[in-house]
Amino acid sequence: MLLKSTSDTNEHAPSYYAASANWQTDYPKLEGDISADVVIVGGGFSGVATAVELCERGYKVVLIEANQIGWGASGRNGGQIIGGYGSNPAAFASSIGTEGVKVVENMGVECVDIIKARIEKYKINCDLKWGYCEVGLKNRHMKAYRDWADDEPAIKLLGRDELKQYVNSELYIGGYYREDWGHIQPLNLCIGEARAAESMGAKIFEQSRITSITYGDQPKVYTESGSVQGDHVILCGNAYMGDLVPYLDARVLPATSCIIGTEPLTEEQIDQTLVQDVAVCDSRTALDYYRLSADKRLLFGGLANYSGLDPANAIGIMRAKMEKVFPSLRNVRIDYSWSGRMGISVRRMPQIGRIKNSNVLYISGYSGHGVAPTHMTGRILAEAVSGNTYRFDIMNKMFHMTWPGGKLFRRPFMALGMMWYKALDAI
Numbered sequence: 001m002l003l004k005s006t007s008d009t010n011e012h013a014p015s016y017y018a019a020s021a022n023w024q025t026d027y028p029k030l031e032g033d034i035s036a037d038v039v040i041v042g043g044g045f046s047g048v049a050t051a052v053e054l055c056e057r058g059y060k061v062v063l064i065e066a067n068q069i070g071w072g073a074s075g076r077n078g079g080q081i082i083g084g085y086g087s088n089p090a091a092f093a094s095s096i097g098t099e100g101v102k103v104v105e106n107m108g109v110e111c112v113d114i115i116k117a118r119i120e121k122y123k124i125n126c127d128l129k130w131g132y133c134e135v136g137l138k139n140r141h142m143k144a145y146r147d148w149a150d151d152e153p154a155i156k157l158l159g160r161d162e163l164k165q166y167v168n169s170e171l172y173i174g175g176y177y178r179e180d181w182g183h184i185q186p187l188n189l190c191i192g193e194a195r196a197a198e199s200m201g202a203k204i205f206e207q208s209r210i211t212s213i214t215y216g217d218q219p220k221v222y223t224e225s226g227s228v229q230g231d232h233v234i235l236c237g238n239a240y241m242g243d244l245v246p247y248l249d250a251r252v253l254p255a256t257s258c259i260i261g262t263e264p265l266t267e268e269q270i271d272q273t274l275v276q277d278v279a280v281c282d283s284r285t286a287l288d289y290y291r292l293s294a295d296k297r298l299l300f301g302g303l304a305n306y307s308g309l310d311p312a313n314a315i316g317i318m319r320a321k322m323e324k325v326f327p328s329l330r331n332v333r334i335d336y337s338w339s340g341r342m343g344i345s346v347r348r349m350p351q352i353g354r355i356k357n358s359n360v361l362y363i364s365g366y367s368g369h370g371v372a373p374t375h376m377t378g379r380i381l382a383e384a385v386s387g388n389t390y391r392f393d394i395m396n397k398m399f400h401m402t403w404p405g406g407k408l409f410r411r412p413f414m415a416l417g418m419m420w421y422k423a424l425d426a427i
């Protein structure tokens with residue numbers, strides 16, 4: 001695959017979401033030296049969800065974003081609200097025990113409840129729709145759904161023909177449906193949450209990149225034109241934080257995913273594609289994910305790579321993938337195309353912890369998920385700041401491993417790993 005440098009500017013990516021944002025955020029740049037109870041670095045879901053939780057608990061919060069609120073993965077993603085994580089919590093039983101596994105599993109449900117309650121409480125208009133299908137291409141996918149359905153009453157198994165009443169494609173051999181997961185316009189949720197935090201007193205700054213940090217009991221963060229000291233600093237820059245904190249840089253691999261947005265589909269086209277307005281993922285490692293926007297565009301995503309670069313012909317590659325699933329969309333117009341970076345952790349679990357035993361906390365590495373889990377981690381971080389570290393400590397025990405290969409070789413290692421998984425996907 002040919003790659004090119006990412007064309008990010010400090011404005012939003014040219015996404016359908018930026019074009020349909022409820023409003024343009026216009027928070028000031030940080031100038032001068034100020035203080036707060038808690039300073040949050042990064043205005044994606046991790047940052048804004050943490051800000052809301054802290055403001056609700058009465059803390060004085062400053063949120064600093066290098067670009068615009070929702071500029072990173074949170075304002076560019078597939079918008080799919082999916083509970084759980086990239087990894088099964090049971091895989092961590094040796095480090096967190098059976099009680100810890102139960103706690104983490106429950107959080108995989110609570111994260112969706114938080115989004116639902118928050119949208120209602122703060123009246124955030126973000127096109128919330130419930131309904132999700134996972135679709136299988138192989139018998140082993142179907143077996144995994146059947147095994148899961150034994151313990152999970154929310155799952156309704158679908159055979160090939162039943163699935164077509166939701167997703168009208170010949171490609172899949174079956175799948176499952178659940179009504180407790182769904183989709184949203186993510187940028188509108190993110191800016192809506194920022195506004196909720198602001199209404200409770202949070203001070204928000206945009207176009208203000210943190211360039212250095214001093215650690216300790218009273219940590220301090222610096223931009224080129226100001227600084228903020230806090231009792232706590234919470235780092236939420238995830239895959240976009242670069243090497244600001246080398247400890248985190250070594251534990252988060254940025255992966256690129258792309259989305260195309262079609263013109264609005266006609267009723268006839270919808271009958272031949274997404275018959276029900278559900279979010280859809282397939283079960284491969286290099287998966288396709290898609291859904292309809294509020295104005296009935298197909299937003300079709302996929303193409304994970306670990307180069308940190310954009311594919312040179314993203315529209316062509318994504319169109320071919322979309323047409324493989326829905327051949328009837330062969331002549332549909334593509335109105336939008338964009339990409340974003342997600343943070344991958346070695347164990348595919350969100351990493352929550354503390355740097356150098358200081359009051360600098362962090363969250364990163366949701367590994368392809370994040371719309372829902374970021375809302376859970378926001379709550380866990382706020383609990384930790386307010387002295388209840390029970391859930392924080394459990395998450396912190398799930399080893400945060402460094403990527404093998406160091407700075408130079410971890411991307412090629414991962415690219416090789418991805419080729420291996422793609423080969424397995426094809427079997």
Ligand SMILES: Cc1cc2nc3c(=O)[nH]c(=O)nc-3n(C[C@H](O)[C@H](O)[C@H](O)COP(=O)(O)OP(=O)(O)OC[C@H]3O[C@@H](n4cnc5c(N)ncnc54)[C@H](O)[C@@H]3O)c2cc1C
Pocket residue numbers: 041042043044045046047064065066067068069070071072073074075076077078079080081082208209210211236237238239240241242244257258259289301339340341342343364366367368369370371372373374
């Ligand atoms: C294309 C794509 C599709 C996806 N689809 C889905 C999906 O459908 N469902 C799902 O659950 N997950 C999905 N994800 C993953 C999900 O979007 C992320 O896990 C989640 O949004 C991460 O949120 P975050 O706040 O941690 O990071 P981000 O949203 O990336 O936010 C980090 C922010 O920190 C800022 N920042 C970085 N460094 C600094 C600094 N030094 N100073 C100040 N600010 C800084 C950045 O500018 C950025 O705005 C997708 C991701 C991508 C890229």
